[in-house]
Amino acid sequence: MSGPSLPSIRRFLTDPANRLWLDGLLAGALVAAMVYDITANRSQETQWAWAGARHELLLVACAAPASLTLRRVAPEIPSVILGLTGLLTYPVTQAHWVLTPALAVALYSLGVWRPWPQSLSVAASGLVALPVLSRLVAGKPIARLVTDVGDLDGDKEWMLRTWPSWPVWLSALMLAAWAVGLLVRMGRENRLAAVRESELVKQNQEREQVQVLLEGRSQIARDLHDVVAHHVNLIVIQAETGPDLVQREQGDVLQGFQRIGDAGRKALGELDRMLSALRDAHGVPDPALTPQPGLKDLRALTDGLSEQGLPVSLELRGEPDGIPDGVQLTAYRLVQEALTNVVKHARASAVRVLVEVSAAGLAVWITDDGQGFDPTSPADGRHGLTGMRERVRVHDGTLTISSDPDTGTTISALLPYSEEQANA
Structure with a gap:
């Protein structure tokens, strides 16, 4: 039994219905890591441990990562909570192995899930305020909020008076986390815009x-x-x-x-x-009646192009008198559309048209030596090909288009008709 595939895991992780409890799992893991960090270093007597910190501060430090549960719902909340917690705990220990990554995640989420002007204002104001506030309260009575000053020895009293300030480089590092989130947001918006543009192009092509x-x-x-x-x-x-x-x-x-x-x-x-x-069409009939061309008019069509500088050779095989007018008209339109595409797109130096009457029906071939095209690609202006297919379909015929870039194009069609139609 095979395990879940990578696309299914990606869909599971990005499903909006799973975001809240997945963030809750992340927050719970960081809370557990915070508890372990405090209990493991509580008894040490160095400035990198939690020794001397008040119990209230330890509770705040343990609970602060839980705010990451809201990192995608309201990322401003964990950004502010974790920033203030880092400011209060920095004089006790500068080893923020859990709080600093948690704050980075909050600021990253702020960059991803909020518009950049809003997220930048929150991140910048908070990260500027942290070093400023730490310098303003240095040596002030606020120290009693973070450590038990009653049992301080000389070294700790000196450390408390100097009050280590929140470093500017740490704020710059946290701002980089926000910038990464902003880049992720921009990449996501670009992908969504590309998908929407692709859908619009597809819809326009379908409508066209x-x-x-x-x-x-x-x-x-x-x-x-x-x-x-x-x-x-x-x-x-x-x-x-x-x-x-x-x-x-x-x-x-x-x-x-x-x-x-x-x-x-x-x-x-x-x-x-x-x-x-016309079973799917919704057009208004045109009452204008004009004589419709047939096979006898192909010569004038090809001679007109030859006079304009595109050599067109025409060969008629068989007797066209018994062919129904509708079939003749369709053959004429096929040749007309094919020659139109040659003039517009093929850049050909010569074209050959062959029309043959046989027992199987009326066969038409149009061959050019132009630049050709990929028949599987979008029409790219060759809308006449759609009309050709529709005309041939009306007579239950077949249409074949053979073309490759730089090798020319051959369009062949077979238009069957019954003996009864031919004798009518």
């Missing part, structure tokens, strides 16, 4: 992708709307000629109804794709 997706679907809707409207217009025209057809031969009437049925089936197929593309 959604916006691009909606815009692409809106464009698809306009394109498919025009295709469906074209076939519906054919149905209306054929229906309006019905009265004339009934006066002709039976074969002409049957052909007219056949044309109506073919146009209706084709319109329903394109309408189904449009509804599939």
Whole structure:
């Protein structure tokens, strides 16, 4: 059975629910250390021991580290208590093996858990006051608060009259503990800011992708709307000629109804794709009707780029007459978006476009010799790739993007269509 992992221990120690009693354990350990220090050195007769200290002072010295229980809740309290306790006990013994580290922990906590202007004012005022107060009370009757002056020998009376002052270097050392806490606080705030910034960037990217997706679907809707409207217009025209057809031969009437049925089936197929593309969108339909491009318009598209200085070779294989208008439109948009990305990002010297009609469907390849990119990285402006995927998805096709930095990019798509669609 394995023990707890390092991340689980870190989560346990940083859990706000555990802070108070963990600090209580630390305070209890320091209280025990303080009791041991006093009992072990109480009988010694040197200036580094607790000999001659009043019992009340010993109780205060033992209880003072318990204030560290509040080091994260109210760090000002243990900072003040431990500072005053250190000031009172310094004339008795300068060997603060427990009180000095405890005060350092309190000041460190002050730097971590309070804003720096507030924590600096508390730490600086307290650490400046300690050496000042120790010099003001030197040789004063306050000595009776810390030691039993009734039984002092000559050496101790001289030590009491000279009253060892709280050294400035000790205040500077304690201020360094506060500075370490401040650095920890700043590092924590920087990490939190970095996490928040990363989350905001991720949210912005997600919103941008959604916006691009909606815009692409809106464009698809306009394109498919025009295709469906074209076939519906054919149905209306054929229906309006019905009265004339009934006066002709039976074969002409049957052909007219056949044309109506073919146009209706084709319109329903394109309408189904449009509804599939827009099932998650919330756009407003654009009533503008404009003729939509197809494979026959690819030549003009590629020639326009060649005239602008980017050589584009176009090769059409197979007969495009039987390909549904919606499939042709999607192929045109794929080539258009791919060439747009080449112009904006690829820095290519040549592009090759191949369109092939086969039994499997309409296949499209666009290859450039530009600088390429990492397909797994963020879009970095290539939002047209999202639109390409959406257009291909509408026709249940496949889209493949192959690219590496400095090796160029190849975009290939296969757009299947049924025989019924081709004959419609």
